[in-house]
Amino acid sequence: LSGTVVTGSGTGVLGDSKTFKTFSTADGYYLYDATRGKGVYTYDGRNQTRIPGTLWLDADNRFGASYDRAAVDAHTYAAWTYDYFRNVHNRNSYDNAGAELVSTVHYGRSYNNAGWTGSQMIYGDGDGYNFRAFSGSLDVVAHELTHAVTDFSADLIYQNESGAINESMSDIFGTLTEYHFNNNPDWLMGEDIYTPGTPGDALRSMADPTLAGDPDHYSKRYIGTQDNGGVHINSGIGNKMAYLLANGGTHYGVKVNGIGNTKVGKIMYRTLTQYLTPTSNYSHFRASAIRAATDLYGASSAEVAAVKQAFSAVGVY
Ligand SMILES: CCC(=O)Oc1c(C)cccc1C(=O)O
Numbered sequence: 001l002s003g004t005v006v007t008g009s010g011t012g013v014l015g016d017s018k019t020f021k022t023f024s025t026a027d028g029y030y031l032y033d034a035t036r037g038k039g040v041y042t043y044d045g046r047n048q049t050r051i052p053g054t055l056w057l058d059a060d061n062r063f064g065a066s067y068d069r070a071a072v073d074a075h076t077y078a079a080w081t082y083d084y085f086r087n088v089h090n091r092n093s094y095d096n097a098g099a100e101l102v103s104t105v106h107y108g109r110s111y112n113n114a115g116w117t118g119s120q121m122i123y124g125d126g127d128g129y130n131f132r133a134f135s136g137s138l139d140v141v142a143h144e145l146t147h148a149v150t151d152f153s154a155d156l157i158y159q160n161e162s163g164a165i166n167e168s169m170s171d172i173f174g175t176l177t178e179y180h181f182n183n184n185p186d187w188l189m190g191e192d193i194y195t196p197g198t199p200g201d202a203l204r205s206m207a208d209p210t211l212a213g214d215p216d217h218y219s220k221r222y223i224g225t226q227d228n229g230g231v232h233i234n235s236g237i238g239n240k241m242a243y244l245l246a247n248g249g250t251h252y253g254v255k256v257n258g259i260g261n262t263k264v265g266k267i268m269y270r271t272l273t274q275y276l277t278p279t280s281n282y283s284h285f286r287a288s289a290i291r292a293a294t295d296l297y298g299a300s301s302a303e304v305a306a307v308k309q310a311f312s313a314v315g316v317y
Pocket residue numbers: 112113114115116139140143144167189190203
């Protein structure tokens with residue numbers, strides 16, 4: 001593509017205005033951000049399931065149509081998530097070598113899912129009742145991109161306990177990214193796109209996983225074959241741990257002294273990229289997080305003590 005970097009503007013899924021980098025060419029304006037790594041590219045799936053689809057092209061660099069909204073948010077939030085990993089963790093895209101960030105929106109027909117395919121992000125439009133367009137939630141976009149970071153680091157196998165940790169890491173960095181940009185932050189996942197008609201609910205709660213029927217203690221873990229061995233269920237154990245580690249609290253009689261989001265981010269990033277392996281289970285997650293916190297803050301630090309407390313509070317030793 002030959003052209004120049006310009007700034008486009010448009011409306012997101014929630015009706016909010018935002019600006020983002022686009023590429024001005026003789027054909028018009030592409031949703032291609034040439035300022036981040038090897039580029040952020042947003043495609044139109046045209047409600048088919050062929051990916052990536054068509055690189056998004058707009059005539060006047062104003063993305064105000066309702067059909068544009070999912071693309072505006074996928075493009076903007078992928079850029080924000082790139083910035084979070086770059087500026088906070090010094091990681092240049094998911095491969096730490098500036099890999100292209102590719103998203104396809106309008107994937108499928110009323111598709112109630114989002115995902116990382118192994119090489120790109122895909123976002124359904126939702127059916128309008130259970131879900132709105134999935135890219136409309138920053139925590140969802142950052143969740144999907146964190147799957148890519150995980151695949152290029154610990155590469156946690158996506159089943160059973162390693163899969164639950166994989167899922168929890170995506171929820172953790174989805175939430176930390178939402179707080180980093182102060183984007184109506186909370187410890188809920190997908191609240192912005194879940195059941196548009198019901199305010200206040202979410203896909204999952206990290207503060208209280210039991211609200212979605214997920215375990216908040218290792219003794220209550222799901223042992224079965226559904227959901228790849230409960231990867232979106234047993235993620236509640238790691239999510240509750242992270243919530244307590246950041247905010248503090250007493251859980252099943254165990255007191256945790258909170259250390260704040262920034263330190264949780266540093267410990268979890270080092271745990272994910274230096275110590276976890278494809279077959280790590282929750283016990284190894286505990287040992288890895290203690291090692292990461294020890295590297296960062298010292299063996300006798302309050303941070304290391306808090307990590308031990310947080311894992312003990314969810315019954316992981
Ligand atoms: C919070 C984002 C999320 O959970 O996305 C998924 C959905 C909505 C369905 C199936 C899988 C995923 C995933 O990315 O794990």
